[in-house]
Amino acid sequence: MRPQPNLSRTQQHQKKSAFCRFFSRLLEDIGSHVIRASSGSEALELLQRNDSISILITEINMPGMDGHELAERATHVRPALKILQLSGRERRQGGFPMIRKPFSQDDLVRVMQQTTGAC
Known part of the structure; x- marks a missing residue:
């Protein structure tokens, strides 16, 4: 008997991938250069190698290393780095700015201007 695939995990991954693509397009539409990472550890590696990254935008609810x-x-790697966290249900921690999902492009621009000075 073949094991059944874990559909909830697959659906969740597809949902997150679709959101990531959508969110990347939103950022590009407002003039941001987007560098995507597939995990928290990859994001840290990119920050260490690329000094041009000035803002880290992260989902809070992620497998492995969460957004908090x-x-x-x-911020230990790059103390001056600006952070914006995204969540639909998690609460804010550590004093980092957060935008709640769902949000519009106008909401994103407003929050980025207020919290990171970008846009």
């Missing part, structure tokens, strides 16, 4: 831990570790 990523934000903390990233």
Whole structure:
């Protein structure tokens, strides 16, 4: 008997991938250059190798290293780094700015201007 695939995990991954593509397009539409990472550890590696990254935008609810831990570790690597966290249900921690999903492009621009000075 063949094991059944874990459909909830697959659907969740597809949903997150679709959101990531959508969110990247939103950022590009407002003039941002987007560098995507598939995990918190990859994001930290990119920050260490690329001094041009000035803003880290992270989902809070991620497998492995969550967005709270990523934000903390990233600011140890790059103290001047601006952080914006995204969540639909998690609560804010560590004093980092957050935008709640769902949000519009106008909401994103407003929050980025207020919290990071970008846009």
